[in-house]
Amino acid sequence: MHWIDPACLPETKGTVTQFLLNPHGEPDGFLLDGKQQVHFPPHLGEHVMRHVSVGDTVTVRGVRPRTAGVIAAVSIHLGDGEIIVDEGPQRDGDGHERPEVETHATEVTGTVLLSLHGPKGDLRGALLDDGTSLRMPSHAAEALQAYLAPGARVQAWGDMVENGYGRTLEVSEIAEQTVADAGSDAGTGA
Template sequence: MHWIDPACLPETRGKVVLFLLNPHGDADGFVLQHPDGTQQQVHVPPHLGKQVARHVMPGDTVRVRGVKPRGADLIAAVSLTTRQGVEIVDEGPHSHGHDPKHEHGGGHDRDGKPMDVQGEVVMPLYGPKGELRGALLEDGTSLRMSPHAAAELVEYLTPGVHVQAWGRGVKNKAGCTVDVHDIAELVDEAAAHAHH
């Protein structure tokens, strides 16, 4: 069982815009759109991600209860209620007979294909404790990196910046994530000419 009672946590209601994947291709969160149109990242633990992906589709309205880390616009979900009233609660990673090959598969780590993506950053992405872990591009691709790398690359992970990133990526029907090795800022040619 999770140590937090979800009933005591504030409830946030909104619409799932798109799923966020970890570098293994499993859902570990989604972008939630609030009724006022603002968007926020919701992080779900990987063992919950499979259930969420089974019961929730982009466009669905959901209710999330979770905790917000300091300094990051993120909800770390402890429970989620779907539009149909299915409640998905974090009972801890090992309550549903886990499948060990997925947890720490030695070879799984590098299962992505080399990818080269570019686009405009629309929101930074955080880990569950509020550590910066990457950014979401406008086409729905997530860029992921270690918190240590992200801390040094903050200026690339800022909304409005156009970037090109290289790394190993996974793409499936839920979305696309690139585990970033290198990132560069793309300076718009029109903007560059305007400065001359």
């Protein structure tokens, strides 16, 4: 978003309570005060992680899509006065390379605390009560909205990536779980 002047955008201030990872293990956002999702592009992840920690108070200037409660960060103002600005990806031929990450097949069960969205407001997954984020392509997430809504109890299967910043399950199957069928293995492909 290098073409947008951050000074003209609204500010949102809060305390970073959790980082969010994409399925490649790269930080691509965080939560403010446990409920406001802030998205930043993966090319900013390394810079953000060097300067922002859980517990820090930050001020974000960004764009808020009409359809979702996510802020696509254009700038992040840190408590020490430093400002991280999204100038867009590098254009000198040294583009953003995906890190090689180890994943492992697993299943998780939990209650959805928050639906997760992409920077344009597209539904992309959910955050569970144990801190695990579930991620899937937006077309699959749209078809499975009921499973990704706050309060839904779900069981999901897929490939997990974990690092010092968090854990994300790239969902291959998901099922609603009720108390009556807590032992059921019925799943729906993502």
